[in-house]
Amino acid sequence: MDILTDREIQELIAEPKQLPTDFGLVALKTRRGSRFAGIDFATTAGNKYFIFLRQSLYNPLAFSAGLGYHLSTRDFRLKRYNGKFHEHTNPLEHETFYDFHIHMATERYQLRGNREDCYAERAGQRFGSLKDAFYCLMDDCNVVLPGPPEQRSLFRT
Amino acid sequence: MIDTIERDFREKVCESLRLVPEGYERFRVFTPFALDDGDHLSIILKHDDSDGDRWVLSDEGHTYMHLTYDLEERSLSSGTRQKIIGKALTVHGLQDRNGELLIPVEQGRYGDALYSFIQALLRISDVTLLSRERVHAAFVEDLKAFLVDHIPERHRTFDWHHPRLDPDGTYSVDCYINSDVKQPTAVFGLITDAKVSVATISLMKFEQWGLGIRSIGVFEDQESISRSALARFTDVCDRMFSSLAANRDRLEAHISELLPPSPERGSQAAS
Numbered sequence: 488m489d490i491l492t493d494r495e496i497q498e499l500i501a502e503p504k505q506l507p508t509d510f511g512l513v514a515l516k517t518r519r520g521s522r523f524a525g526i527d528f529a530t531t532a533g534n535k536y537f538i539f540l541r542q543s544l545y546n547p548l549a550f551s552a553g554l555g556y557h558l559s560t561r562d563f564r565l566k567r568y569n570g571k572f573h574e575h576t577n578p579l580e581h582e583t584f585y586d587f588h589i590h591m592a593t594e595r596y597q598l599r600g601n602r603e604d605c606y607a608e609r610a611g612q613r614f615g616s617l618k619d620a621f622y623c624l625m626d627d628c629n630v631v632l633p634g635p636p637e638q639r640s641l642f643r644t
Numbered sequence: 645m646i647d648t649i650e651r652d653f654r655e656k657v658c659e660s661l662r663l664v665p666e667g668y669e670r671f672r673v674f675t676p677f678a679l680d681d682g683d684h685l686s687i688i689l690k691h692d693d694s695d696g697d698r699w700v701l702s703d704e705g706h707t708y709m710h711l712t713y714d715l716e717e718r719s720l721s722s723g724t725r726q727k728i729i730g731k732a733l734t735v736h737g738l739q740d741r742n743g744e745l746l747i748p749v750e751q752g753r754y755g756d757a758l759y760s761f762i763q764a765l766l767r768i769s770d771v772t773l774l775s776r777e778r779v780h781a782a783f784v785e786d787l788k789a790f791l792v793d794h795i796p797e798r799h800r801t802f803d804w805h806h807p808r809l810d811p812d813g814t815y816s817v818d819c820y821i822n823s824d825v826k827q828p829t830a831v832f833g834l835i836t837d838a839k840v841s842v843a844t845i846s847l848m849k850f851e852q853w854g855l856g857i858r859s860i861g862v863f864e865d866q867e868s869i870s871r872s873a874l875a876r877f878t879d880v881c882d883r884m885f886s887s888l889a890a891n892r893d894r895l896e897a898h899i900s901e902l903l904p905p906s907p908e909r910g911s912q913a914a915s
Binding site: 518519520521523539541543544545546549551553562564567569572573574575576577578583585590601602604605606607 | 683702712714720742
């Protein structure tokens, strides 16, 4: 199993990521009770990433916007911006909360045998919708939509 | 002693179990049960008049949504995953209403419904943990069955290694085809990058030893193999098949070319 160090994780998150298409214009598809969108892309350095959006049809607060990295052997979730639709527990910190939250990959949780992004922090007031969660993901993870800023549209909902 | 432990168990579970109003005739059910990423099960108790007057527990689509963080949504509709999900729904009495999983509360038995609901959701969520291993196991079984069907027993050895040069089996082969009349052939079933790399090293070793063994590589899914591992293997392998399912006819034809004339094969293969 590949273990990424915290430094490697931070380097991947910080790497500039220009999306090849206007992901914001990709319509969410409806399947199995959720709306879906996703895109795979590579950076100029050759690193392969993916972004996914999910939202429940039954609860608008049940959503997730995530950034992942394609390792040669598996997909590695770097960050995930979740809505408020369940509690979350950080097992190492013995902390449980019910709030909008941001999952982030850590070395310590991989070493413990958990999913790489098992650790999460409260999002505070940063986002309350899927659209805003995606904005936060773009800001935090150096993701840029193509085209001039004024023409960068968000995904159709 | 036992009383203390029992009380601790009860307190731990019961304290984590809460019911919080969240709108009209709607309650969020908090439980201590979490998935592998620390997210707890998402459970709502709500009044549902779409199918009579009843109360239901619902996941509001969260279970399937969570699965698709790791899996293609369409992969839930076929094969082993579909069977596991279907069985979990049936055994625990859940309904799949357009992706929303729910269980009706029968005759006021809220606790029973919650217990069944939690068991089913956890079982379904385990599909992600089991899936890769099961898929790998199925591929290995399928490839072995295929080779048994198409190679007479006396011409094949599974888990072969050179008896003199490699007595410990460091450079083993999934199936060794010895045709008597043509060069022997090593068949590798290739699942992961690691397996491809081991097969590459084995073939390089055979070359170094001057064994004159030809090779066949059958991928479970060639597209899942990294470019670098694939490139190295391509340099040393004589014939590759990108998957078993899509290449059964081609693989059969290729193997038949390696073996003696067919009368013998027909009777042997049937055994």
